[in-house]
Amino acid sequence: MSVLLEVENLVVRYPAMGRVRAALRRQEREFDAVAGVSFSIEAGQTLGLVGESGSGKSTVARTLMGLKRAGSGSIRFDGRDITRAGAQDYARLRREIAMMWQDPVGSLSPRLTVGSLVTEPLRIHGKTADMAAEAKRLLEMVGLPEHFAGRFPHQLSGGQARRVGVARALALDPRLIIADEPTAGLDMSVQAEVLNLLAEMQGRLGIAILVITHNLNVVRHITDRTAIMYLGRFVETGPTEQIFQAPRHPYTGALLSANPEPDPDAARARITLTGEMPSPRNRPSGCEFHGRCLRAQPQCSATVPEFSSAGDQHAFTCHFLVRNGAG
């Protein structure tokens, strides 16, 4: 299959303070929210980007959508370099890259009906079509009854609003959908509905999807590959099932154990990390995870671990070979 999106060594920086203050304090004015990540998505494939608050996962999405400039590195979409693409280029690109925003209700304009919301992308991109028929087609695709076209966002439940978000993303037949926390704030039964819908669309229309989430359970059933992000870098990437079966990085192990199965008698191999994620303005030395890692050794605070391979495009950055977080 052909590579649709290729990101190489992407660095995205945010200013932490004004120029004057930075000069007075002799500190770096900017910090790296995303500190050099590389990944690629093939046509029709799904990639999960998993991390906690502040890991930089949403910044990756914003940069891909052209809402934030890349500091360095490159982004190639369908062979074209779009790293420095301007507003006009992006206007065209957004026909091919669609976005599902995090807040299902908040990302819908409260004064537009569902019908005009789902056909809004068509109008913006100058498509002349029978809008009522298009609205009907899109709503049907995401499993909403036709009469919903007349409703307003506040009349929708979280799951229904999410379906409208999916319909908007599908309106222009994109080749890539970026879904930022597609199930945040949804109940378990509704979450399953949305994940099924995304999996179905992906299978039926062959769209590539980048799923950004903090919940590992979400990526397991709909992604081919997963990347675990910590402090703006990938700590482990590989085929999703392999990461679930044999996580190598201690952080991945801790994330996996943080979603326990609902069984009071299950063997609790909970890995409790101490502390919280450090600030990207003040990165720890060596392995950036060493302060919270249960298996940290003296060398971890001194040497930065390189990516080690665990076979089959499964790679992780740890000085030690970790299996299932045990041993």
Next chain:
Amino acid sequence: MNPETLLQVQNLSIEFGTSSGRLRALRGIDLEVPKGRIMGLVGESGCGKSTLAYSLSGLLAGNGEVSGGAILFDGADVTKMSDKELRDIRGRRVSMIFQDPMTALNPVITIGRQMLDIQYREPGTNAEKRARAARMLERVGIPDAAAQLGSYPHQFSGGMRQRVCIAMALLTKPDLLIADEPTTALDATLEVQIIELLRELQQEMDCAIVFVSHHLGTVAELCDDVTLMYAGEVVERGSVRDVFHNPAHPYTQALLECDPARMKVATRQLPTIPGMLPNLVDVPQGCIFASRCQHVWERCRSAHPHLSKTATVGHRAACHLLDAEGRT
């Protein structure tokens, strides 16, 4: 009442006045929390679990009204208490931890001041109270606790703020702690820390906890008993082990099925619960779950099921299948 029972909710009904009519948010709730036990209150959005949790300490919204039943806390009915009587138990015998630690603390007052204020009924000088506050902060894992008393809430991270809230809630050694989704706003690795902290403190102080959550895995891990709610009713209750191993109500079964953490193999088709919550302004006759239930039969549409016994003592579920006389 059993002397070991700390909290007993009897046939409680709560209604909210809305523009479209009276919304019957809770209907005929029965539950019991023994001293020193942790009870999980589980259900999806709109099931009334937060309404119930808030009503336990008399914190109903202005348009809410108790339309029947009683909440007996140590024998006294919370629903009949005057404001003064409520203030006497709140913060001293009943404490609460809220979902969002960002908004639960006053942003313009230091942590130390807020922790002093909470002890206004306690004996002792301000210096003693400050020392007590510092000890408690240290106990919940705030480094350099004494110095942090002068800090404002925004100077703490989310996880630390929730620790401060827990310290404040337990400062007066309450008999009952109500925790309303205390880890929902936190990251997964912090959630684990908070759950462990709660369990340790519960064992030290021996208070009862009502733990409101929609996260089944956390409830299975932390709680002794569990009560499942759906659309304003209790559909099942019992010990965590009985309910999670042998769920008796079809809703509980379906909810456990949906949890992606349960599935050992990746699947493209996750189980769901088709259908929607019923309209609680015009509550349907019969079983509240009938419209979404896979095992529905005639009686479910006409008669309302009561909490019936299952094969295990103390495990009850509101389902006609448990009492299926006359069914082929």
